[in-house]
Amino acid sequence: MSEPLLTVEELCVCLGEERHVAVEDLSLELRAEERVALLGPSGCGKTTTLRAIAGFEPVRGGRISFEGRVQSDAGGVRVPAHRRGMGYVFQEFALFPHLSVEENVGFGLRKQSRADATKRIAEMLRLTGLEGLEARRPFELSGGQQQRVALARALAPSPRLLLLDEPFSSLDPNLRGTTRRHTERVLTSVGATALLVTHDRDEAMSFADRLIVMRAGRAEQAGTPEELYAAPRSAFVAEFLGAANFVEGEATGQSARTALGEVPLRVPASGTVSLCLRPESLELVVEGGAPARVVEREYHGASCIYGVEGEGFQVAVLAVGDAPFRKGDAVGVRVRAPAVVLEG
């Protein structure tokens, strides 16, 4: 196992005059060429964490180390932002309005010779698909183009770590997907290590190798997208990563008795439990299963999400392919996959 590139230990950051605690006791590690996402609702402290790593916010407790060197700690060490060697892509892009695209992208290359810088700028513009726009000013560009300039600018000095603060949220929703894929391609091609902050789960799950879900300044759960999706530890994480059904039940070892009948458990448990079942873990049948009635029907062509209500439960069921049931139909709900036991 190689040494982690970035280590954050028990980070504690306070904001504002009232010393509001924005981040508390957060730890994470980043290895080279890894892509990690900080995921959480607004106000959960993810952007603050990113800014602290970049050096824009001082650290109240804990430590941030990069490439083995301490960057910020509670004892007063704070390497200035401009010496950390980390690229930053801002949510609002923060392009310099008085400079052209070329000058923006070349801003971090001032120490290089003109020839080298020009070459690098051209390379970055090609990479991000911005050829021909060198002389334009930011206000002449579309949102998507501005985002790419911001990316090119941050990557031009070849930073060892790229920090991205909700880089797609200011774009039109239909642009986000393509821009995101494009960004991922660029990052892969330069072999960048990236830490992304977002509140969008699709973004996080497709972009990142690992996720850290944050809530109220703390890390709720960390792991790969698959781990977090399949085995969330709390209802909060479960819901954040996708649609989820929650049922109460009495667990007796490998299964639990619930309003939906006997439900198998992923991990053995006993006593009163809260269970999480993804919609795709359930299916609707004409006969058998827990009796219920279809009250909602959301048809998406390739799939259909049914909202069904039964005795003591209300769940969403995902059906792939055929969707024969209609609103008002009497159906049966069957559990297809084991449920996750939630902690706390």
Added chain:
Amino acid sequence: MGPLGSIARTALWVASCLVVAAACLPGFYLLLRAGEVDARAWEVFFGGRTLELLGSTLSLAFAVTLAATLIALPLAWLTTLSDLPGRRAFTVLLCLPLAVPSFIHGYALLAAFGDGGLLDGWGAPRPRIYGFWGATFALTFSTFPFSFLAFRAALLRQDGSLLEAARSLGASPFEAFARVTLPQLLQAFRASGLLVAFYVLSDFGAVSLLQYDTFSRAIYLQLEGAFDRSLAALWSLGLMALAVLALGGSWFFGGAEGPTHAGRASRRPRRAHLGGHAVWGFAAVLGTLAAGVGVPVGVIVLWLTRAADRWDFERFWTAAVNSLWISLLAALVTVLCTLPLAWLSARRASSPLVRVLERAAYASYALPPIVVALSLVSFGIRAAPFLYGTFVLLVAAHVVRFAPQALGASRGAFLQLSPRLTEAGNSLGGSGLDVARLVAWPLLRPGLVAGGALVFLTTMKELPATLLLAPIGFSTLATQIWSATAEGYFAEAALPSLLLIALSSASVAFTLHREDSAGVGATG
């Protein structure tokens, strides 16, 4: 937080407090002098006349502020967001009334509309210009450029996409303007409204010519008639109290407003196409220019036709040079001195201490210049006698009086410079100095220069402080004009007046030329 160390931050606070303390110096002086007042004086002060004067002063201030805003807003829109031909030239010309001393505006009105004036000679019907309406007219056309510049800057900062969003939601162009743009102009209204109102409070030249009694008139009468500085101080304190009330009121209107979209290079709204309506646009602009610039310049040209007593070119030239460089110096020093407070005001707008400081800087703006000058004499000759008689006190007087003008523009400049931009510079390896040089300065420059230009303009025409505080023998264009007109030698006042206006318009043209065309507006 930003890259500033704690030392830098402390220095900022100290510098800001010092500047504000200087601005409040006249206030302390007034309190001292007022303490020497005897019982009879209180009797006079609290007599019926005071209430009457209070009423007349307030109503004039309200009327002029309202009128200046109503004139300035459409003109600002016409010159920024429409396609009216000649916009740039008009913008420069519309700032010129600031360069004309207010008593010339008064003379101009009299010459045009007064008994025995032009219209009287033609037998045309003319409005009654004496008293309230004349004073309002003269002062409105002297001060509307403050509002014009502020609104213009706000309109230039508009985000086109917001307007387009409103339009796509079914709002007509006018509705979009009213519901999206207008609220953002509130800040501009607040800043410029204060400047206009306080200018009215402190003005003496126009109101005395047009025979309208205000507080400032009472102050002058006390000083001139009775040599009673203590009673004059009482009246001045009254003015300051008015000013403080106004500032307190603005507390509720203004408030913490964050920087604009952090460099999210907002698109400037598309210019409205006027088509046939351009003729109305021209009418509005030309009409305003006629009243604010044409009439005074016309009067001055008329003066040229009178016989000149004797013409001293060398004195004139020296005065011109003196005017130029003292105004430049005052502009530079004032902008520098107000930078710390402007930064604080833009970045820490929510802190109550900052809001107090910001408003305290306006404290002396409502005072007649003679009061400010006397307070600096009093302070200078006692606390720093080696500085007395040098330029330092004169420049200090200008800083104290004109700080609000520079403050407004500098604050606007800082608001436009989002902290995200400096952070971006840092993240790209730029040290604090690099970022200041390459990112902050180019973006701040238009606003700072605009503030400096405003101070330049008002210093050029400044009179009372120059007479009292400048080194002996230092004459400026303004003192030359005063010298000539005080004794009725109008012909000799003509050339200095024209040069004054010409130099001032050059400075305005220069400022506007330097505006970055990439959507970074200047004045504010």
Added chain:
Amino acid sequence: MDRPKSPLLTAALLVGAVALLALLAWGVSSLRTRSAPESEAAPPAAEVLTVYSGRNEKLIGELIERFERETGIRVQVRYGETAQLAALLLEEGPRSPADVFIAQDAGALGALARSESLAPLPEPILARVPDERFRSPDGVWVGLSGRARVLAYNTQRVKPEELPRKVQALTDPSWKGRLGWAPGNASFQAFVTALRLLQGEEAAVAWLRGVQSNQPRKYKNNTAIIEALARGEIDVGLVNHYYVFAAAKDRPEALPVQNHYFEQGDPGALVNVAGAGILRTSRQPALAERFVQYLLGESAQRYFTERTFEYPVVADIDPHEKVGRTLAEIGAPKLDLSKLEDLQGTVRLLQREGVL
């Protein structure tokens, strides 16, 4: 990092900047030097006299230059409004750099005398002004030139028979809407003070109220009144005698305004003085005395009569022929001009009556 719009513009801006710098350099170098050209024959200036003059540069500058040339004494003058300079002197106190104060009215001098800022003048100076009305009873200030109060009138709108003999007549309703005054003007206030002293407080109040009922027009100063008379805005106005001549000089066409003197002994026939005093804290008392002596000398007194049509205060010079009347013929009321210092009382009275 903004790009100039064209090379031509850059060049123009550069040239402008260089020109500006040159001007600045000149400005800085002319900091301490006065702008007046110095004659080659002038002996090197060794000492410097500081004068605060409420008298306009146009009306005394030439005289001061003459003094400099003749004596080799450098004079630096701060020009300003009399009242503002008086306030300045009072504010500066003992550290004031001023040596001599020239005031356009005796009131300012009286105010300074009261605060003991003026030094007693030597006998030879006081002796030049025989008429004790025109100098301070304590000998701390001396008049330089006299100005008589008159009723200026528009010759086209007022018949000579209408003109009043006493100032009291102005309360007559026949003058309603035809009269102008400048209540803020020091000369007017001096006149009202004289009225109070000569006829008593109540009579003065009655006069004020009487004139007020005729709705007189208020003006900033005497010049404005003459202008208004010329325009036909008013028919008569209370001013000082010399303004008419000054205004006539400026115009190519004849001015339809003339002076009318009230009868001898009437308060309206008051003669006030512009004067000078030497500051007690002056560092150049000898030079100051020479200067004041010069102002009372023949050449200076003649200058006053010719330049501004004022009355000389010395015995051996006559007023300008255009003035048409000598001091004796005016018959000003017997009054201690230093008592006109009670301007405070006058101002309060004017304010109480709503005149100010």
